[in-house]
Each structure stands twice: as C-alpha cells, then as structure tokens.
Amino acid sequence: MPILKQDRLETDTFLLRPWTLEDASMLNQTLLESRDFLLPWMHWIKEIPSLQDTRESIEKNLARWEDETDFTIGIFDPEDGTTALGSTGFHRLSERIAPDDAQVGMWIAASQAHAGLGTKVLKAMLDWGFRDWGFEKLQWRCDTDNAASIRCARKGGMEDQGVWEQQTIPNGDVRDSRVFWLTRESYFAQHGE
Secondary structure (H helix, E strand, O other): OOOOOOOOEEOOOOEEEEOOHHHHHHHHHHHHHHHHHHOOOOHHHOOOOOHHHHHHHHHHHHHHHHOOOEEEEEEEOOOOOOOEEEEEEEEEEEOOOEEEEEEEEEEEOHHHOOOOHHHHHHHHHHHHHHHHHOOOEEEEEEEOOOHHHHHHHHHOOOEEEEEEEEEEOOOOOEEEEEEEEEEHHHHHHHOOO
16 A cells, blocks of 8 residues: 655644754754753764754755655644644655554654653554554654653553564664554554444
C-alpha cells in the first residue's frame, strides 16, 4: 500500500505540519533553550546548532519529505501556528524490507515537557498514521533510562517489545534501546473498530 503523506493535523492542543525555512529562527531558538533538557536522549543536539545548521537541517528534511523517505513534522501552538512546541515525524524504516512501517520520533521543548503533550501528540500520530497515511506498523524507540519516553509509549497504547541490546543510533553510537510498536490491526482493535 503506498504511503499517503498528509501535510497538516490540527487539534485544540497543537498543530502538526512540516517545518519550513520560515520556521528556522524560531526552531533554532527553541533548540537552544531546550538543549540541556534534550541532551541526555537526543544524539543530534550534542553540537550547539547555529541558525545556518537549523536552516540546512530543514532543507534536508524538506528534500526527504519530497522523496518520501522521511517525514519530519513540527509541533506548533494552534493559536498562532508558528510557536514551536517540539518536533515529531514518521521515519521510514526500510523501503525494501518494510515499506509500510515507520518509526515515530519526537522531542518536546523543555518549556512544554512533563505536561502530557508528548502523549497527546503520540496518540494523534498513531491515529493519523494508521487512518490517513496508510502505515501498517509504527515503532517507538528510546533510551532504556528515558522514563518519560517509556511512559509516553505505554500511555499511547504501544506494545512493549522489551530491550533491544546494542542498537546503533544515527550518529554511530551504540546503546540499548527500549522498543515499542503497534500494528494497524492492533490499533483498531484497541479502539473497538
């Protein structure tokens, strides 16, 4: 089944849409303000991002969006549609082996953390991913010590697959990962459909 990419989901709590180059300054500021909070869990924030780094990252994400290999999505305040609350996305696992599967990734701005936003966004991403995008399985991976991320996955209804040892993360580091997933069939069974 082909993936049917969508470009917008709005709720009372947040707006999900792709990052644009117009968001670069605000995203960079949010990253700088959240860096210490994110650093234990997010390998990509080790280097302090410049505004140019953020622009280049958005350009890469937009190119991946167009070629349908990765879908990075900003989380915004629905009141103005531009204040960054975090980022999420559907990250394709393998076009050849699992073309209808993706990993849901997420970070929440430090100013928004520990208030339930991550769980709300994950639940929306699961619903959106299965109903509108056409994914068959969605996965969640996190550091084994990231209690907030583990709690988010559980509250989102994802099925705990345990610890996968010695996983290579995108920057080349190796760590143990707690892995959760949910299939389309299980999702709709959970929701009585």
